[in-house]
Amino acid sequence: MAFKKRTHDCGELRLANVGETVALNGWCHRIRDLGGLFFVDLRDRTGVCQLNFEIERFEDLRDLRHEFVLCVTGEVVKRAEKDVNRKVPTGEVELDVKEFDVLSTCDVLPFPLSDESQMKTAPEDLRVKHRYLDLRRPVMYRKLLIRAEAVRLIREYLHERGFVEVETPIFTRSTPEGARDYLVPYRLKPGRFYALPQSPQQYKQLLMVAGVERYFQIARCFRDEAQRADRQPEFTQLDMEMSFVYQEDILAVSEGLTRHVCNSVIEKFDLDLEPVGSFPRLTYEESVRRFGTDKPDLRFDLELFDVTETVRTCEFGVFRSAVEAGGIVRGVKYPGGADLSRKQVGELENFVKEFGAKGLAHLTVVSTDPPECKGIAKFFKREELTVIIGAADAQPNDLLLFVADKEAVVCDALARLRNLIGDRCNLRDPRKLLFCWVLDFPLVFWDEENKRWDPSHHPFVMPKTEDLSLLETDPGKVRADCYDIVCNGSEWASGSIRIHRPDIQARVFSVLGLDEEAQRRRFGHILDAFRYGAPPHGGIAPGIDRLIMYLTGDENIREVIAFPKLGGGYDPMMDTPSEIEPEQWEELGLTLRPAEDD
């Protein structure tokens, strides 16, 4: 199957090439048959070039169809001034075709891949099913390039700083904590299973014990959990770990890496994004107090304000009883929200109710001095209104929205409402990537349902030295050397300094209610390793897919993955998960239990 190999790429021909005889290979992007004239836009990964076929010379010209694969040879000619196409880089020239061959034909396409205006609304399952066609679109190919460049820059940056890239197993051990595991049956001993890693967490700590000191991996992770727009059953993390470091060392490396990678990609691809600056730092406590969440969007203000003390004795029963029950009352400002209709305010209330709020009280600011408001204003004395308006930093025509409940409910509802207001008021600038650090997470959270302390990240997170004394007396107050990178309101990276001393590990396990037997059963392998000289160490794991989403501006993770899975983890292209042969069931020693309702 010989064919004429290209001498040039489609996208590179310019005036300088005029007069040269060149060969091109590519796909028929568009065909324009004018009767006496016949044009084809030939596309390869670098761009398109217009081919001009002399109709007298070729008999079978009109058999050409979309996405046929061609090799063509011809002479590069300058176009007349009036025929120049300024929209494409090759628009000043065209190829006067002398010979061509059809290397492959193409069936009628399932979607119009050469028409971006229509592809914006093309059904996603169809695109995923025919991903090999979807990826032919220049916009999709560009996402692959951006991803490849980001990963290349990460490797380069870390190699330059002495990090060693190590691969860890995909077949690993099931751990009952965290997300549901994907399991792989083990043929030699039926009833035993491998699990796919949710992250290489334990391996990377063992590499520290092994003396690797600086490790990284572009690691595939697997979690069998319900999907979201930004979650896939398999996704990719930059997994990193360092020995003989304090928290500050890890912050420095990962912030430097992030800024270098983002700013290099932004520049190289001329993305419509502002350069990434240094990361502001917030403590967990501060972040929750100011924004109601540990993943604040710092592109806009609208900080939450607290009126708990002001309303403790007020006439409004809803607020007063919430405070009496040990709850809090906080609010968020909707700038210019006085224009909202009763129905629109009702929609905001329904929105916060999705997140557990019982209601949403509102105060419409008419004037600030003297204080005049509508809504729940009648329950407040003049002085109380003044304090509330001051706390909210409100202006006339603002709408103040309040939730009264337990602190966790108030924060969650208002944080989400704040983001919604940010969207409505166009305060979330798509040209900004605002990364920040959230530091000093609590070591453990109280799980009310199971009446126990749960680790906020995992059981190996190091408590802050100055809080160690509280470990047994007031575990909820203990802060950890635990940090997240947040970008534009989404969690991007999470990491911690790990416990390397068995005595501290034992105390933490005991807070978590893990007795000796449970510790051995679940973590015996890593606890054994830590008895053989574990260095102080810590690390972090940023999400690669999300990084690419930030850079491309995509809100769906599937857009930045070459071959993604649909909602239920289904891949329509490979048609998998698939059934297996009876012999495979037999070989693995497995049987399927009949459905219960049969």
Added chain:
RNA sequence: GCGGGUGUAGCUCAGUUGGCUAGAGCGCCGGCCUGUCACGUCGGAGGUCGCGGGUUCAAGUCCCGUCACUCGCGCCA
């Protein structure tokens, strides 16, 4: 497991209070067209209105159920 949205030609969509022999643009097939570049133009083929049931003289439209996709909640150490 739960809630919202969507489902009509290969693709994007329209389809009124139930009156339909279900339309348009793109694509596809055929004709015409010597400077197009989203070419233009004339004609043609193409439909289980997601699927099942019900109400009705009559259902794309109303009701019930169900499936697929999607967004969100729960979940995601």
